[in-house]
Amino acid sequence: MHEESLVRSLLHQVEELARQHHATEVEDIEVEIGPLSGVESLLVQEAFERLKDGCKWPNCTLTITPVGLMVFCNQCSEESELFDFQFICTHCGSTSLRILSGDAFRLLNVRMQIESAG
Ligand SMILES: [Zn+2]
Structure with a gap:
C-alpha cells in the first residue's frame, strides 16, 4: 500500500534523526499532507498505528x-489559495500558475526527549 510505504520511510527518517540527536524517546511526529499529494490522511494515520x-517508540x-x-x-505575481482544484488565479483568471504548497507529504517536526548530558 502506498501510504504504508510512506509511513515506513517516514519512521526510518525519524529513527535516523533520533539517532543523530541521541534521543531517548520520540513523542510526536508531525507531517504535512497537501491536497495534491495523493496521500490520504486517514490511511496514513491507520498505517502509522499499525x-x-x-x-x-510505540x-x-x-x-x-x-x-x-x-x-x-x-x-500578476499574486498568490492564491485554491479550494476546488480549478487551476485559475483568483486575482486575474490566468491559468499560468506555479504550485507553492499543497503537493507534498513531508516531515515537519519531531518532538523527542534528548538524553541529558551527565
Ligand atoms: Zn493572476
Whole structure:
C-alpha cells in the first residue's frame, strides 16, 4: 500500500534523526499532507498505528497538519489559495500558475526527549 510505504520511510527518517540527536524517546511526529499529494490522511494515520508497534517508540503520536493548495500566478505575481482544484488565479483568471504548497507529504517536526548530558 502506498501510504504504508510512506509511513515506513517516514519512521526510518525519524529513527535516523533520533539517532543523530541521541534521543531517548520520540513523542510526536508531525507531517504535512497537501491536497495534491495523493496521500490520504486517514490511511496514513491507520498505517502509522499499525507500524509504530514495531518501531522503537510505540507510544509516539502522529500529528497531521493539512496544508492549503497555494499557487503563485506567473501573470500578476499574486498568490492564491485554491479550494476546488480549478487551476485559475483568483486575482486575474490566468491559468499560468506555479504550485507553492499543497503537493507534498513531508516531515515537519519531531518532538523527542534528548538524553541529558551527565
Ligand atoms: Zn493572476
